[in-house]
Amino acid sequence: MEANSEIESGDKNFDSLYQFTREMILLGRREYQMPSGRMMGYISADTWHFDGLWLRDWIYGLPAYRLWEREMSCGLDRFLERQSEKGMIPDGISRAGETWRVGLESDVEYIFILGVWETWKVTGDDAWLQRCLPAMERALDYVLTDSKHWDAKYQLVKRQHSCDTWDFDIDGAGDGGQHRHVIATCDQSGYFLAFCALSQIYRYLGKNNQADFWEEKARSYRETAVKLLYDGQKFLHHIHLDPIEHGDFDEADQLAMGNTWAMSRGLASSEQARSIIAEYRRRHQETGDAYPWWSLQPGYPDELGYFHHPYLRQGGYANGGLMPWVGGELCRAAFLYGEEKYGVELLRQYAYHVRRTGQVQVWYWPDGTPGFRTANEVGYAGWGMAQWLQALFEGLAGISDLAGRLEKVVVSPRWAAAGVSKVYVCLRYGAGASYLSYRMQINEPKKQMEIMVTGSGRDFLFRVLLPETWEVKSVKVNGSVTRCLEEKEGRSRYAVFACRGGTIFSCQVTCEERKQQGS
Numbered sequence: 072m073e074a075n076s077e078i079e080s081g082d083k084n085f086d087s088l089y090q091f092t093r094e095m096i097l098l099g100r101r102e103y104q105m106p107s108g109r110m111m112g113y114i115s116a117d118t119w120h121f122d123g124l125w126l127r128d129w130i131y132g133l134p135a136y137r138l139w140e141r142e143m144s145c146g147l148d149r150f151l152e153r154q155s156e157k158g159m160i161p162d163g164i165s166r167a168g169e170t171w172r173v174g175l176e177s178d179v180e181y182i183f184i185l186g187v188w189e190t191w192k193v194t195g196d197d198a199w200l201q202r203c204l205p206a207m208e209r210a211l212d213y214v215l216t217d218s219k220h221w222d223a224k225y226q227l228v229k230r231q232h233s234c235d236t237w238d239f240d241i242d243g244a245g246d247g248g249q250h251r252h253v254i255a256t257c258d259q260s261g262y263f264l265a266f267c268a269l270s271q272i273y274r275y276l277g278k279n280n281q282a283d284f285w286e287e288k289a290r291s292y293r294e295t296a297v298k299l300l301y302d303g304q305k306f307l308h309h310i311h312l313d314p315i316e317h318g319d320f321d322e323a324d325q326l327a328m329g330n331t332w333a334m335s336r337g338l339a340s341s342e343q344a345r346s347i348i349a350e351y352r353r354r355h356q357e358t359g360d361a362y363p364w365w366s367l368q369p370g371y372p373d374e375l376g377y378f379h380h381p382y383l384r385q386g387g388y389a390n391g392g393l394m395p396w397v398g399g400e401l402c403r404a405a406f407l408y409g410e411e412k413y414g415v416e417l418l419r420q421y422a423y424h425v426r427r428t429g430q431v432q433v434w435y436w437p438d439g440t441p442g443f444r445t446a447n448e449v450g451y452a453g454w455g456m457a458q459w460l461q462a463l464f465e466g467l468a469g470i471s472d473l474a475g476r477l478e479k480v481v482v483s484p485r486w487a488a489a490g491v492s493k494v495y496v497c498l499r500y501g502a503g504a505s506y507l508s509y510r511m512q513i514n515e516p517k518k519q520m521e522i523m524v525t526g527s528g529r530d531f532l533f534r535v536l537l538p539e540t541w542e543v544k545s546v547k548v549n550g551s552v553t554r555c556l557e558e559k560e561g562r563s564r565y566a567v568f569a570c571r572g573g574t575i576f577s578c579q580v581t582c583e584e585r586k587q588q589g590s
Contacts, residue, residue: 074497074499074504074506074508075497075499076089076138076139076464076497076498076499077089077090077495077496077497078463078464078468078494078495078496078497079494079495079496080486080489080491080493080494080495081491081493081494082489082491083422083426084418084419084422084423085418085422085463085467085489085491087422087426088422088425088459088460088463089138089460089463089464091425092135092456092457092459092460093135093138093139095430095431095450095451095453095456096113096132096135096136096451096453096456096457097139098449098451099113099114099116099119099449099451099453100112100113101113101114101124102142103166105149105168106168107148107149107152108145108148108149109142109145110124110145110146110148110149110164111140111142111145111146112124112129112146113128113129113132113136113453114128114129114453115127115128115129115433115453115454116128116432116433116448116449116450116451116452116453116454116455117433117444117445117447117448117449117452118445118447119447119448119449120447121165121447122165122166122167123163123164123165123166123167123169124146124163124164125162125163126150126160126161126162126163126179126182126183126186127162127178127179127182127454128453128454129146129453130182130183130185130186130189131182131396131453131454131457131458132453132454132456132457133186133189133190133457134189134457134458134460134461134465135453135456135457135460135461136453136457136501137189137190137193137500137501137502138460138498138499138500138501139501140501140502141501141502142502143190143193143194143501143502144190144194144196144199147183147186147187147190147203149164150164150183151203151206153170154206154209154210155213157209157213157217158180158206158209158210158211158212158213158214159172159179159180159210159213160179160180160182160183160210161179162176162179173238173239174219174231174249175230175231175232175233175238175239175240176230176238177214177219177220177228177229177230177258178230178236178257178258178261180210180211180213180214180265181214181258181261181262181264181265182261183206183207183210184207184210184211184265184268184269185261185264185265185268187200187203187207188265188268188271188272191203191272191475192472192474192475192476193475193476193500193501193502193503193505194502194503195475195476195503195505197276200272201276204272207269208269211262211265211266211269214228214262215228219249222252222254222312225254225295225299226292226295227254227258227259227292227295227296227299228254228258228259228262229252229253229254229255229258229312230252230253230254230255230258231249231250231251231252231253232251232252232253232309232311232313232315233253233255234366234367234370234389234390235255235256235257235308235309235327235328235329235366235367235389236255236257236258236328236329236332237366237389239389241371241377241378250313251313251315252311252312252313253309253310253311253312253315254299254300254309254310254312255308255309255327255329256296256300256306256307256308256309256327256329256330256332256333256338257327257328257329257332259292259293259296259300259333259338260296260329260332260333260336260337260338261332261336262292263289263292263293263296263336263337263338264336264337264338266285266286266288266289266292267285267286267289267337269281269285270282270283270284270285270286270288270289271474273285275474275475293337293338296338297338297339297340297343301339301343302323303346304346304347304350305326305330305346305347305350306327306329306330306333306338306339306347307323307325307327308322308323308325308327308329308367309327317371317375318375320371320372320375324369325367325368325369326350326351326354326365326367326368327366327367328365328366328367328394328397330347330351331397331400331401331404332400333347334347334348334400334401334404334407334408335400335403335404335407341408341409341560341561344404344407344408345408345409345410345561347404348401348404348405348408348410348413351363351401352413354368358437360393360437360438361393361435361437361438361439362393362398362420362421362424362435362439363398363401363417364393364394364395364397364398364401364435365391365392365393365394365397365437366388366389366390366391366392366393366394366397366434367389367390367391368391369385369391370385370386370387370390370391370392371385371390371391372385373385378390380444382442382443382444386436386437387434387436387442388434388442388444389434391437392434392435392436392437392442393434393435393436393437393439394433394434394435394455395421395431395432395433395452395455395456395458395459396452396454396455396457396458398417398421398458398459399421399455399456399457399458399459399460399461399462400458400462401417402414402417402418402421402458402459402462402466403458403461403462403465403466405417405466406462406465406466406467406469406485407466407560408560408561409559409560409561409562409563410561411485411488411536411563412488414462414466414467414485414488415467415488415489417462418459418462418463418466418467421459424439428441428450429450430450430451431450431451431452431455431456432448432450432452432455433448433452433454433455464496464498466485467485467486467488467489468484468485468486468494468496468498469481469482469483469484469485469534469536470482470483470496470498470507471483476500476503476505476527476528477498477500477505477506477507477526477527477528478505478527478528478529478530479528479530480507480526480528480530480531480532481531481532481533481534482507482509482522482524482531482532482533482534482535483533483534483535483536483565484496484509484511484522484535484536485536486511486513486536487513487520487536487537487538487539488536491513492512492513492514492515493511493512493513494510494511494512495508495509495510496508496509496510496511504527505526505527505528506526506527507524507525507526507527507528508524508525508526509522509523509524509525510522510523511523513538515538517581518541518544518581518582518583518584519579519580519581519582520535520566520579520580520582521577521578521579521580522535522576522577522578522579522580523575523576523577523578524570524575524576524578525574525575525576529571529572529573529574530569530571531569531570531571531576532567532568532569533566533567533568533569533570533578534558534565534566534567535565535566535567535580536563536564536565537557537563537564537565537566537582538582540584540585541564541582541583541584541585542557542564542582542583542584542585542586543555543557543566543580543581543582544581544582544583545580545581546566546568546578546579546580546581547578547579547581548568548570548576548577548578549573549576549577550577553568553570554568555567555568555580556568566580566582
């Protein structure tokens with residue numbers, strides 16, 4: 072028998088997403104034979120004509136392609152080989168071996184580090200990881216010391232003024248990132264997570280001094296970034312380091328796409344994340360836009376004269392267009408921070424969009440009309456579909472790989488929020504035999520939840536979302552009563568208990584009506 076990733080819930084909104092996503096993303100799979108070896112990756116959906124790979128679009132598709140792809144690391148090897156002596160990582164590599172780097176960007180190095188980290192978690196190739204570590208350290212040393220990317224005053228990464236994480240200045244300035252700098256939320260969440268990744272890697276390798284260094288670096292960096300950029304309701308788009316005039320437009324009011332990363336990458340606290348989610352919900356209701364997937368809300372007004380292309384008018388592309396990846400990160404954050412019903416609402420909304428249109432574009436106009444920047448855009452945007460698949464498997468189904476190879480897993484099924492009473496879930500990595508599967512049944516009359524779990528791992532932490540009016544009475548694992556805590560996340564409650572050492576766990580969570588409603 073061989074495990075395969077799938078979900079069977081009886082709800083078409085969830086059960087068909089994996090197969091759809093796999094079939095569509097595979098349309099953009101590319102393989103090249105370079106002089107130094109093979110290179111495998113996935114294209115960016117708005118450069119279909121280009122014979123090569125952009126690192127960001129490829130790596131941001133990893134939450135999906137890890138479930139089927141077997142050649143996980145060879146593409147990263149080609150990027151590693153082309154790292155500059157200073158430590159800079161290229162933006163992309165063509166079939167001919169040419170590389171490039173957009174001058175204003177400051178995120179490529181953290182994307183590379185997160186790509187190595189997540190790839191290793193799938194493959195478990197310790198020797199490959201250790202070969203990559205010096206390059207990862209050099210990449211961070213480059214960003215944290217180079218005057219184009221590092222701000223000595225605030226001790227944070229900076230970039231040229233751009234539309235959040237996108238790769239162009241608002242007026243198309245071509246100075247290579249030398250002037251008009253900002254400190255942007257999108258970069259801070261990425262480097263915070265990169266520091267966390269290095270700490271986890273070194274801890275795994277038994278190098279505790281290095282692990283402690285990067286753990287403290289992550290803690291202090293997060294504290295500095297939050298203090299500077301969180302405005303009490305959301306994270307600012309960015310702050311200016313050089314004078315940049317926007318007329319009467321209040322840039323501080325923009326809800327920038329980097330807010331979703333602030334939540335899903337852990338830069339935001341739980342309370343801050345719920346505030347951001349509430350702001351997305353408020354603006355969606357206020358604007359009446361098709362989906363709350365904004366790149367910027369609002370985008371820069373047309374009367375400022377920043378852009379000359381029609382696709383960049385207010386509400387288009389990275390100037391306020393709707394981007395599926397933003398919606399996917401928002402959806403996952405809703406599941407992680409106690410807004411599970413909103414997460415289900417978003418996921419069903421996306422699933423309906425997929426059934427209705429049969430494709431996923433890079434971006435849409437606010438009314439949901441597909442947007443096109445070039446004639447080379449295709450309707451299978453991996454950076455977009457992958458985030459929704461991650462929201463399904465990690466958010467709703469609740470499978471989070473803590474340490475790699477699914478050996479230490481948080482199992483946090485949130486099906487009670489979706490009204491699903493019986494479900495089968497399996498998540499399996501394509502490169503190897505790592506998998507986790509469970510069957511879950513919610514018995515409303517008996518107020519019981521039964522979960523049968525098996526997999527290649529041996530260390531499971533269960534965080535089971537309780538129906539709204541239930542509280543835990545007892546938990547049994549393989550017939551024996553086990554210790555259980557009840558944790559709150561916002562207004563939601565979870566039954567939390569651990570299982571270690573076995574291959575199959577039969578869990579029974581028995582509940583009763585909560586005695587004090589709203590407590």
